[in-house]
Amino acid sequence: MSATATAGTGTRIGGALAGFRIAVTSQRRSAELIEALERRGAQVLHAPTLRLAPLAEDAELLAGTRRMLRLRPEYVLVSTAYGFRRWFETAEAVGLGDELAEVLRAARIHVRGPKALGAVRALGFEAEARAGEELTSTMVAGLAPLLEGKAVVLQHHGIGDDEAAATLLEAGTRELLRISPYRWVPPEDAGKLEVLLRALCSGSLDALTFTSAPAVVALLEAARHNGCHAQLLEALQSTICTVAVGPVTAAPLLEAGISPLVPARHRMGAMIHTLVEHLGRRGALECATVLGPCQLRGDTVHLGGRGRELGPGQLRIFKALLEAGGNVVSRGTLAALLPDGSSDHALDMAVSRLRGALPDARLVSTVVKRGYRLNA
Template identity: 75%
Template sequence: MSAAATATTGVLSGFRIAVTSQRRSAEFIEALERRGAQVLHAPALATAPLQGEAELLGSTRRVLELRPDHVLVCTAYGFRRWFESAEAAGMGEELAEVLHASRIHVRGPKALGAVRALGFDAESVAADELTGTLVAQLAPGLAGKSVVLQHHGHPDTEATAALLAAGATEVVGISPYRWVAPEEPGRLEVLLRALCSGSLDVLTFTSAPAVLALLEAARLHDCGDEVLAALQSTVCTVAVGPVTAAPLREMGIEPLVPERHRMGAMIRTLVEHLGTNGSIQCATALGNLRLRGDTVKLEGAGEARELGESQLRIFKSLVSAGGNVVARPALAALLPAGSSDHALDMAVSRLRRALPDARLISTVLKRGYRLNT
């Protein structure tokens, strides 16, 4: 089967999905497109090594001096990055000795895999992949102990304070990388416009900082309220795990979260959700209608038809009204700002031509339009 054929018959065909991650994004995007999705890639943040690495190497030297009792590993990438940096600076062998002598604890399975891949063993894993849970598990035995905490992109002051409050004598923070602005910020602007215009079905996140970065970008572009409203209502939001989901939930957004916090599980959860909830079906005077993503299918009327962004917004409004009249001003508000009354008529005319049957839309003179039910 050709790539084009796969895109039109895949389980995600008709759906528009945004990917906000930088790392491993190519693999994620390929998996979504292979299932037929239209993908918008707009990294909200990028990861970068610490400039000059002086701070990281200084912290590593302190770890070698301290010979810590406990080492908390929060991310697979961060642990690998730390060890690679130490090896490049000639400290790899000594760091390995220190880590073998320490009790290593990891936040989740990915971090566990990285630790084992480098030849180390981990004593415990947080049950819910939360740093706070890992700290709480260790707290009863931390009095008089020294701890290394590998950060997830930025210093975790809350976890550090909790470790010290539990009696740790010293907490050395290891920051192998930092979050920086994306290389192509224009992509993020395109994503924000898509959210505000209603042309996205799904928004995916693989890190909590990316959630915060996107919402901050929305605020800076004066569309924070519109983006928040979209995420709380029409857009399906997917988070790879509970850490990523936390800032969304704090703002009243309930994302999909897979039971296993992996990219593959994330895709399966999304496929299952859209298969059950991603389509709108209704009866019309011309037969049963199904709207799946941006694709409309009328029973007995040939092939499904794909709608453009403006067409989709207008048609969704008519379908949602269930045969009731949607007033002209309400429909005009779905078009670009400044559109004339004539522009609405032209948009509806184009929509009719794009539909399987133009008679699906009825004109109500001087009032508006409605779905022909």
């Protein structure tokens, strides 16, 4: 399947996500997420869509920090915990930590959510208020009536927060300074991103996870660049389960017409729990057959206590047969699931390989001159 995970012909260790193929698009904290998914039996494809620029490349952040020290803002709005910590660490590394701390203590600090609040307090500062919905827009809207003639610093999460900045300017701020403590740059291995796009467009994945809005934007832009944007949208709007860690991350997906799962608590653990529940409830297909109950979980067919993994092409054909519930699926319909230009012979060979991969070849019956069906 990829450099990270390859489909085989046996069975994987059981778990709540056994048989499911899930993509992880994050760089930061990816090891933690991958380990949690694999521990539950999932097959994971890791393909970061972006990476964080090293601290050594943060000249722009330091320039903004020095400007803030001269500005002495009345209000500082903090969007992300990681961003606030990284901002302070970068300032300390060049000897600006004490002066930055002095300015922050003199300002009225407002935070977007509980993680940002925790980061502010951990560094010895106090926040005046926290946004109720954990959204930058909510934080800004609540403050807007108080900001006329004030100098404001907005620490944002890396894709600009243009709407929030516009609201602050419309509120009559004397000066607005936007600080982005981390910059997103292209991934080191662009080949992994291309592998991810092919897997998504071919239907070789069951779920796609996002932990940041910039990662979403980067994937959609990569799809445009590779000429598969329409295919990607179709896959994410229909067959592939998309999961976002919170509403900020979900926003660019919703703008693209994709409806992701979003946990009630905007945490990685809650995201994993939401995904487990969803795939357990809707990700498995079942059908009664003459050989006994047959279940498809992700890429694994279970029959009579045996499980066999299917390759991408085999999976597309078997899923179509399973969804038909014993009704005939025409040759034309099945051929359309194979690569363009597939012949009748290619379809027959594909079905033959599918039978060889199943726990019992008798699961698939031939209906002469019409097509194939599940032996239900």
